[in-house]
Amino acid sequence: MQFLVKAYDGEGMLEKRMEVRPRHLEGMQKMLSHIVMAGGLLDEAGKMKGSALVLDFESRAELDDYIANEPYVLEKVWEKIEVEPINVVIAGGEFVKK
Numbered sequence: 001m002q003f004l005v006k007a008y009d010g011e012g013m014l015e016k017r018m019e020v021r022p023r024h025l026e027g028m029q030k031m032l033s034h035i036v037m038a039g040g041l042l043d044e045a046g047k048m049k050g051s052a053l054v055l056d057f058e059s060r061a062e063l064d065d066y067i068a069n070e071p072y073v074l075e076k077v078w079e080k081i082e083v084e085p086i087n088v089v090i091a092g093g094e095f096v097k098k
Helices: 014-030 060-069
Strands: 002-009 035-042 048-056 078-085
Touching (some): 002 035, 002 060
Antiparallel strands (some): 002 078, 035 048
16 A cells, blocks of 8 residues: 655754654655655755655554654654555656556
């Protein structure tokens, strides 16, 4: 199952985000097999205000476990998280066959 995750930082959390970011990226490195796409959401000034991820897990429960242990969640950087199932058709410039 693939999921689109949009996670928005709390107000004034840019400094905290940057402090926690190395742990966040370390966690991402460990779960590369689940990541279809990941990146930072930017405000009008080009500063990070959240994250957008497309993740592939066997179940919503596995996704929820990842989210519960995400450093940005544990450190309260992300204030609002939206999750929607998604059907990825093209990734990395190629059609995905599932």
